[in-house]
Amino acid sequence: MRCLLLSFDYDNYAGGKTKLEDLKGKYVYIDVWATWCGPCRAEIPFKKKNEGKYHDKNISFVSISIDVQKDMEKWKTLIKDKELGGIQLFADNDWNSKFAKDYGINSIPRFILIDPNGKIINADALRPSAPKLEIQLNTLLN
Template sequence: VAYFHKNVSDQKLVAKFDNICRQWEGLKAGNPSPSFNAPDINGKMVSLSSLKGKYVYIDVWATWCGPCRGELPYMTKLEEQYAGKDIHFVSLSCDSNKSAWEKRVQKGDMKGIQLHLGTNSDFMQKYIINGIPRFILLDREGKIVKADAPRPSDPQTTKLFDELLKK
């Protein structure tokens, strides 16, 4: 940051840089998470605040995303492994084509809480999500544990969950 400020004199660039830095600061562990309010497959609105009391593992994904689809079997395994434990598994679809998301969810093989966020998401902007899949882990009070959590396929994920669930 100091190097940037020392070497860049264009005030518009400095302002943009400082804004991005403030955004990243807001995503530090322990800070309250940006919120969301999105419909499930039945149209029921689900908000982040309604999930308080358990850890929340969020998968931001889309049906057209190959790496996202590649993580789905691992997500299912995690959900089965931690069924009945103190953790919600939430999949937030950023599909612009809601019917593609509905069709995928209606297959019935996806567990957890399935929500359609769409493309114009304040939640995604606040988390500076420029690529998917993106995984986010929140504590029982909705505070950030990891703004860029490991993927379900990463063995570190179960280690992280086991450590947190001991608390």
């Protein structure tokens, strides 16, 4: 079942803020994660591979960190050191951010796939390491 997605408006590592509405017209694959999360970090190589494979397709890869505010510099350092791509955002209130609460996010990593109209395709999408994710993205994007 698809439903309208509630938005976000978070600080972007590249500068400024990014809202979901800024990405309208594209598929959006959201990764909710934190720097301290081992399973989240284990997905990084797979996420980078997907970003490379689909860089010229109609999809944006968005990572939303729910690290606590005091760890923002740690987040920035990890993005730089791991050469993370995509759109890197920092949630406004860690686990208590409106986005995390609205989606009942109580464990990470969590992935969400959204269509170009801003509707949820899957609120608990496959991880980048799941081979079937590539099949799903190919079906949507080709």
